[in-house]
Amino acid sequence: MSGLDPIETFRQEAQELLEQVEQGLLDLARRPGDRALIDTIFRGLHTLKGSGAMFGFDALAAFTHHCETAFDRVRKGEVPASPSLVSAVLAAQDHMRALAEGTPVDAGAGEALLADLQAAIDGGDAAPAAAAPTAPGLNTFKIRFSLPADALINGARPLPLLDELRDLGEARVRVITDDVPPLDQLVPAECRLAWEVLLTTKHDRDAIDDVFIFVIDEMTLEVEDLTAAAIVEEPEVVEAVVVQEDVPVAANTPAETGRAAKSGDTVRVPAERLDEMMDRVGELVIAQSRLKQLAASSTDVALRAVAEEIERLASEMRDTMMVVRMVPIAQLFGRFRRLIHDLERDTGKQIELSTEGETTELDKTVIERLADPLIHLIRNSADHGLEGAEQRAAAGKPAVGKIMLAARQSGAEVVITITDDGRGVDRARVRAKAEENGLIQPGQVLSDNELLQLIFAPGFSTAAAITNLSGRGVGMDVVKKTIEGLRGSIEITSTPGEGSVVSLRIPLTLAIIDGLLVRVGTGRYVIPLATVEECVELTPAQDLRSTGRNLITLRDELVPFLRLREQFKTGTQPDLHQKIVVVATGQDRVGLVVDQILGDHQTVIKPLSSFHADVGAFSGATIMGDGGVALILDIPALVSLGQRHDAQLRAAG
Amino acid sequence: MTQDTIEALTFDLQGETFALEAGYVREVLDLLPETPVPGAPAFVGAVINFRGRVIPLVDLRMAFDMAVTETTIDNRIVVIEHPLDGEPTLIGLRADKVHEVTSITADTTEEAPRVGMRWRADFIRRLVRRNGDVIVLPDLDQIFAARGQSAPVTALHTAQR
Numbered sequence: 001m002s003g004l005d006p007i008e009t010f011r012q013e014a015q016e017l018l019e020q021v022e023q024g025l026l027d028l029a030r031r032p033g034d035r036a037l038i039d040t041i042f043r044g045l046h047t048l049k050g051s052g053a054m055f056g057f058d059a060l061a062a063f064t065h066h067c068e069t070a071f072d073r074v075r076k077g078e079v080p081a082s083p084s085l086v087s088a089v090l091a092a093q094d095h096m097r098a099l100a101e102g103t104p105v106d107a108g109a110g111e112a113l114l115a116d117l118q119a120a121i122d123g124g125d126a127a128p129a130a131a132a133p134t135a136p137g138l139n140t141f142k143i144r145f146s147l148p149a150d151a152l153i154n155g156a157r158p159l160p161l162l163d164e165l166r167d168l169g170e171a172r173v174r175v176i177t178d179d180v181p182p183l184d185q186l187v188p189a190e191c192r193l194a195w196e197v198l199l200t201t202k203h204d205r206d207a208i209d210d211v212f213i214f215v216i217d218e219m220t221l222e223v224e225d226l227t228a229a230a231i232v233e234e235p236e237v238v239e240a241v242v243v244q245e246d247v248p249v250a251a252n253t254p255a256e257t258g259r260a261a262k263s264g265d266t267v268r269v270p271a272e273r274l275d276e277m278m279d280r281v282g283e284l285v286i287a288q289s290r291l292k293q294l295a296a297s298s299t300d301v302a303l304r305a306v307a308e309e310i311e312r313l314a315s316e317m318r319d320t321m322m323v324v325r326m327v328p329i330a331q332l333f334g335r336f337r338r339l340i341h342d343l344e345r346d347t348g349k350q351i352e353l354s355t356e357g358e359t360t361e362l363d364k365t366v367i368e369r370l371a372d373p374l375i376h377l378i379r380n381s382a383d384h385g386l387e388g389a390e391q392r393a394a395a396g397k398p399a400v401g402k403i404m405l406a407a408r409q410s411g412a413e414v415v416i417t418i419t420d421d422g423r424g425v426d427r428a429r430v431r432a433k434a435e436e437n438g439l440i441q442p443g444q445v446l447s448d449n450e451l452l453q454l455i456f457a458p459g460f461s462t463a464a465a466i467t468n469l470s471g472r473g474v475g476m477d478v479v480k481k482t483i484e485g486l487r488g489s490i491e492i493t494s495t496p497g498e499g500s501v502v503s504l505r506i507p508l509t510l511a512i513i514d515g516l517l518v519r520v521g522t523g524r525y526v527i528p529l530a531t532v533e534e535c536v537e538l539t540p541a542q543d544l545r546s547t548g549r550n551l552i553t554l555r556d557e558l559v560p561f562l563r564l565r566e567q568f569k570t571g572t573q574p575d576l577h578q579k580i581v582v583v584a585t586g587q588d589r590v591g592l593v594v595d596q597i598l599g600d601h602q603t604v605i606k607p608l609s610s611f612h613a614d615v616g617a618f619s620g621a622t623i624m625g626d627g628g629v630a631l632i633l634d635i636p637a638l639v640s641l642g643q644r645h646d647a648q649l650r651a652a653g
Numbered sequence: 654m655t656q657d658t659i660e661a662l663t664f665d666l667q668g669e670t671f672a673l674e675a676g677y678v679r680e681v682l683d684l685l686p687e688t689p690v691p692g693a694p695a696f697v698g699a700v701i702n703f704r705g706r707v708i709p710l711v712d713l714r715m716a717f718d719m720a721v722t723e724t725t726i727d728n729r730i731v732v733i734e735h736p737l738d739g740e741p742t743l744i745g746l747r748a749d750k751v752h753e754v755t756s757i758t759a760d761t762t763e764e765a766p767r768v769g770m771r772w773r774a775d776f777i778r779r780l781v782r783r784n785g786d787v788i789v790l791p792d793l794d795q796i797f798a799a800r801g802q803s804a805p806v807t808a809l810h811t812a813q814r
Contacts, residue, residue, distance in 0.1 A: 609737060
């Protein structure tokens, strides 16, 4: 951890703090007056200011100071947390983010934001908050605190803490040396002292907590309120504990980092190191399958045992690596609350965002690449899907439009749905637009699903007017492309007048999949195991019978199939016992006729160059145990090809 | 070719000598097992395993309308790093025979003639005169962008003649 650039570390920390502050602010907009939230936000701002100044981000520290001051007044109950104040701080927070990232900012912008902030506070002054300020008068506290032994090493210094306490009022400090070891055992870098301070002050208990805000998670702190005749003594201590657990904002202060390193709770690792490690695991898996092949052709029992052991370890290693890279999707969903806030402002519609399944985990890289498509989809829902308040009232719907984001795991995929209760997709307009753009022939017969899928066609946009939000040329086709780049799929269903549901199916990870290895002619191919439903034999009789229409009956259902031998023009004779591997994506199933099923294979996915991007039938390649290459079949592409074949045959016959 | 000299790796394709700037060349390999990609054009009909990476194997003979002959013991794969659609990509090039790295001076090179060429003119960057022979410096950007499609322009040239 010490090897990291401290500035970079600060930026990461600032990023997290700002995110937490933002979440706090958004919650506060819904639950104004929630003390815990106000404290959370205050601490976040306070820590940001403190670390900012420490790492030389003076502009940030100075700017944050004003926001902090504003929130301090909220905290003291002098000013209510009005919506205008929340909005002002939210806006200010974007400025802080820019400052933290070192992006050049307009000098006037900061002042304008501060003016807004001031206006919001002054506006609030007219209506004083319900929370009663602490009664004036002098309080006496007995404070006893000690720092952890490694506090000095981690940069915490007791002297400034004592000075700060002195600033609060009249303080009598006594040092407690009970824990100091004999001289021969004394480690000079360790802090074994404790202090007892008798403080008489006009401030309240919170002021004392503020002194220790950077070190509170580490230290032991006991505060006795001698003014109130020791009645509240016990609850006060308990409260201090609860607060520090409830408020993760205090995390990542320098002292906290020290604790993490010590207890091994969490370690912050740059994502690229994880990627490197993933590559190594990938190579290990390849080497392991080579070993497995060698062992299989050997009679050496010991070698076989080792090979099996390595196989087990490699597979466990792979699974562990996967888990390490998994992050809860809450990270992603959290960002959209701000988006909704902005969308409400821009569209003038009232929108309520609800989320479900935030604990669903996805590979980190997948999460990052999902952000943009999801933002686009949510914008679309808010802009095109949800109606204005009047229209909603006319349709008998509640004024507040609902957008629901949900995630759940289904096998090796995560399904993310964006549901709105808006007007639904206007089929007639989609058709008119598609005809206008030449995507379909006028009067062409399309199933409802096909019609809806036109939305994802390149160059399609139904927005009659280009708004600030969507319809800026970045269309749904880009969304679809991104999702497909993640080996996922996208579908839309919609009921007129009731709303639309967009479902994304995303594989859990990008790097390694379980595959079914098959042979077609002389070539070997991998079918992602997650898409395989079942394998059945294609008997020679069936084979002959089905030459005209490629359909088999599976449990009373007709399934179209593709002969991969013909598809790939192998020019070889079919094996006597051909197999059909039935694969599915979403609702559609298709059978793939292969010559032989070779078994399962842990597949490390290697990308194909853009030379082969337009071939269509392959989504990547993998390296086999013997050093050869096997291509990974692009199941969605093959399924749609199979379905199209079938439709053509039906139309013809 | 503004610089005075370039170092170039020379190799043969169907009796013609080609040259590639040595800086692009990563490695020269003996033939490896190839995996055909069904549905891909013959120009990039296969992929190979190059040190744990799957890279495309390009047959420049397709871009220059050359016949495909039996492989010989001299056949090699020249692995180069070249931008492909904006991304640096490792690409294998088939070669009938690889020669030495040689210095090419600017004053021995000239533009490819606009007419009278059997090949697409934009596929050729420069021609180099050497010992009464001609070495071709192919324009890989153009060739890769066209995916080695030589046919339409060849037809045009035939019509001109």
